[in-house]
Amino acid sequence: MPSNAKLHAYLHGQIQPLESAFLHVRDLSIQRGYGIFDYFKVQQGQPVFLADYLQRFYESARLMELAVPLATDALKDVIQQLIQVNHLPHSGIKMILTGGYSANGYDPGEPNLIILQQPLTLPTPEMIAQGIKIITYEYVREIPKAKTINYSTGIRLIKQIKEAGASDVLYQKNGVVTEFPRCNFFIVTQDDVVVTPDADVLLGVTRKNVLKAASQKYKIEERAVTLQDIAQAKEAFLTSTTKRILPVVQVDEIVVGNGKPGAVTLELLDDLVALEGRQ
Ligand SMILES: Cc1ncc(COP(=O)(O)O)c(C=O)c1O
CATH class of the missing domain: 3.20.10.10 (D-amino Acid Aminotransferase, subunit A, domain 2)
Incomplete structure (x- = not known):
């Protein structure tokens, strides 16, 4: 991720400056590499083929026994808010769902949902x-x-x-x-x-x-x-x-x-x- 003080991310239920968006080391993504994600493009400020990516995100979560903390409409709202805050009309959005904070480093906790927006590089x-x-x-x-x-x-x-x-x-x-x-x-x-x-x-x-x-x-x-x-x-x-x-x-x-x-x-x-x- 580029270090851009102006960029915001969604973590722990809120949109916050990327610079201070931290996940605790207890998270199962760090302890065991457990989590899912998806990634879509934003062009002219609009997500491209969003319905397909959201469907796959929920399906990946289901296959990995992870509960997405937001329903589709709420997730779409957060994505729209992030697009407005970040002003990156051509970019990529990554939604990550982790195994959550684990009590013993193995059993899943409440999944953590992270949403990041980042600049996009296309092939030359x-x-x-x-x-x-x-x-x-x-x-x-x-x-x-x-x-x-x-x-x-x-x-x-x-x-x-x-x-x-x-x-x-x-x-x-x-x-x-x-x-x-x-x-x-x-x-x-x-x-x-x-x-x-x-x-x-x-x-x-x-x-x-x-x-x-x-x-x-x-x-x-x-x-x-x-x-x-x-x-x-x-x-x-x-x-x-x-x-x-x-x-x-x-x-x-x-x-x-x-x-x-x-x-x-x-x-x-x-x-x-x-x-x-x-x-
Ligand atoms: C294993 C794998 N196959 C294929 C793709 C391409 O999928 P998409 O066209 O939805 O980006 C990806 C995307 O990251 C992937 O991780």
């Missing part, structure tokens, strides 16, 4: 024009439908990714690829079918919107995607709230298609930006 035009190289790693997240705060595997691999001259890591199991630590994965087949893995993935809001946009023009499929499928694909890309769509041009030693960002990928990026604008 150069990154989009060049596409990225990625590596793969054998791993499946424990509860894929829950957006937990546990990113240990992805963070532990940062050094390995850099050493490989890559930008991210795609998880796979027995040659079946699933997702990145923070993004979903797509391929475009030689006959222009837009395909994304269906199992063991977080249901990304961007994934949903890209499938929606793609279905207007192309055949779409949610199914198992193998490393073999990638080797035969015409294009590949990743999706997430902050990255939107980023072309993937190399996976380990596999060069995807002609090694350049593909036409379908770039067209879907335009469609996604248009969809965001219609919000």
Whole structure:
């Protein structure tokens, strides 16, 4: 988080200066890494696809047996108040729900709800024009439908990714690829079918919107995607709230298609930006 004295955050039931928003060390997020979160964009002062993110936030909480202390309408009110106080028209909002203050460092307490607003960094035009190289790693997240705060595997691999001259890591199991630590994965087949893995993935809001946009023009499929499928694909890309769509041009030693960002990928990026604008 940037150190910005003017920024405010929501914690312990109130909006307060970020600089003094502290969580006690007894919290189960610190003691055991237990908690969930979600993250959405604010554009021109308005949350984008908020209903989808709130639905996923409550679902993650349910899957992890955490009670959200605010009902949907009250949570929306707090988000609106925070947007007004912070004056960050283009930004990201992170809602975190922790395991709460634990009496013995293991049993959950009353969950703590934290809401932060922070500046947003989108991919540069150069990154989009060049596409990225990625590596793969054998791993499946424990509860894929829950957006937990546990990113240990992805963070532990940062050094390995850099050493490989890559930008991210795609998880796979027995040659079946699933997702990145923070993004979903797509391929475009030689006959222009837009395909994304269906199992063991977080249901990304961007994934949903890209499938929606793609279905207007192309055949779409949610199914198992193998490393073999990638080797035969015409294009590949990743999706997430902050990255939107980023072309993937190399996976380990596999060069995807002609090694350049593909036409379908770039067209879907335009469609996604248009969809965001219609919000
Ligand atoms: C594991 C995982 N997959 C995919 C995504 C992308 O989801 P979204 O498009 O909703 O940002 C995220 C987002 O952080 C994630 O953590």
